[in-house]
Amino acid sequence: MTALDDSALAGLGWNASLAAQLAALPEAPGRPVRIIEQHRSEYRVDDGEREFSARLHPALLKALNERDEGLAVGDWARYQDEGGWLNQQLPRRNLLERSREDGRRQRLVANVDTALLVMGLDGDYKPERLERYRLLAVAAQVRPVVVLTKSDRADNLPALRAEIEALVGAGTPVHALDARSPEAPALLAPYLAPGQTLVLLGSSGVGKSTLMNQLLGREAQRTGSTQAQDDLGRHTTTARFLRRLPGGACLIDTPGLRELKLNREQAQVEDDFSDVRQLAARCRFNDCRHHREPGCAVTRELSAERLAAYRASLDAKPARFRRGRS
Numbered sequence: 592m593t594a595l596d597d598s599a600l601a602g603l604g605w606n607a608s609l610a611a612q613l614a615a616l617p618e619a620p621g622r623p624v625r626i627i628e629q630h631r632s633e634y635r636v637d638d639g640e641r642e643f644s645a646r647l648h649p650a651l652l653k654a655l656n657e658r659d660e661g662l663a664v665g666d667w668a669r670y671q672d673e674g675g676w677l678n679q680q681l682p683r684r685n686l687l688e689r690s691r692e693d694g695r696r697q698r699l700v701a702n703v704d705t706a707l708l709v710m711g712l713d714g715d716y717k718p719e720r721l722e723r724y725r726l727l728a729v730a731a732q733v734r735p736v737v738v739l740t741k742s743d744r745a746d747n748l749p750a751l752r753a754e755i756e757a758l759v760g761a762g763t764p765v766h767a768l769d770a771r772s773p774e775a776p777a778l779l780a781p782y783l784a785p786g787q788t789l790v791l792l793g794s795s796g797v798g799k800s801t802l803m804n805q806l807l808g809r810e811a812q813r814t815g816s817t818q819a820q821d822d823l824g825r826h827t828t829t830a831r832f833l834r835r836l837p838g839g840a841c842l843i844d845t846p847g848l849r850e851l852k853l854n855r856e857q858a859q860v861e862d863d864f865s866d867v868r869q870l871a872a873r874c875r876f877n878d879c880r881h882h883r884e885p886g887c888a889v890t891r892e893l894s895a896e897r898l899a900a901y902r903a904s905l906d907a908k909p910a911r912f913r914r915g916r917s
């Protein structure tokens with residue numbers, strides 16, 4: 592294997608831990624690349640210096656198929672110049688996935704540090720859907736950060752913001768901004784350290800691509816199939832793609848998910864409900880279930896939204912989120 596230019600790869604999130612994992616893989620020709628786009632029969636990859644197309648080696652394709660696996664945007668793989676093949680997948684740190692209507696898993700993105708959960712403070716406002724996105728992130732051990740866009744359109748911003756803060760709890764930062772504003776990147780700077788990977792998740796039209804362009808400082812380069820124009824000539828993202836930001840972080844844009852269903856594990860995820868635990872210490876009964884018990888400090892002091900989120904986390908049926916604001 593040729594010596595790696597780690598400094599070039601660092602801009603893609605490459606680090607010592609990945610280097611060690613690569614070294615531990617069975618001997619194979621090639622060098623690491625990161626998947627930045629997935630197309631029908633090939634991948635777009637980045638080796639730290641340039642982007643190019645690569646195909647799965649038939650042996651890797653077969654091995655992945657047998658495990659009902661596949662590469663996702665954000666994954667690392669070994670690329671073999673001879674033949675232009677991806678011949679090995681590197682172990683991934685985490686994977687954001689969702690259950691589809693037919694019950695199958697859909698891989699969204701891999702190896703992500705922070706999920707920017709984008710919701711518009713306009714017709715898109717739907718706290719229970721935001722909570723589902725948040726649990727999706729928490730279940731994958733991805734840090735959730737709420738980004739409320741179209742703050743310029745909200746006439747009751749403080750109240751909406753307070754409602755969301757109460758819903759997600761103190762452990763999840765909440766930012767409100769106008770995605771078109773040049774000030775937006777500064778608000779997100781804490782999550783954009785070099786080597787970090789972030790993903791934008793949220794419905795279509797909430798401003799994900801607008802944020803991507805603001806953070807890039809230019810219009811994201813499209814490679815055809817990741818963007819389409821709708822009937823009104825608006826651009827809409829049709830596939831996930833990763834771009835390197837000038838400051839050294841990587842950002843993945845995703846198309847809006849029509850339906851976000853959680854699987855059992857995601858719905859049952861251990862959220863950091865430390866606020867509930869602290870309050871529970873003051874409940875009258877040690878075994879208080881925080882339902883209708885007298886002297887329950889949790890039901891007395893927790894906000895209704897936060898209580899609903901806590902109950903939902905105990906409940907494998909995400910349909911419970913559907914109640915409330917439409």
Ligand SMILES: Nc1nc2c(ncn2[C@@H]2O[C@H](COP(=O)(O)OP(=O)(O)OP(=O)(O)O)[C@@H](O)[C@H]2O)c(=O)[nH]1
Nearest residue numbers: 740741769770795796797798799800801827828847
């Ligand atoms: N007023 C206002 N308009 C915004 C804001 N953010 C985005 N927009 C506008 O909303 C429209 C949709 O924004 P996009 O960035 O394309 O939304 P998206 O989330 O990428 O949508 P998809 O690619 O379809 O998933 C554009 O016309 C933006 O200019 C905002 O904070 N305030």
Ligand SMILES: [Zn+2]
Nearest residue numbers: 874879881887
């Ligand atoms: Zn209680």
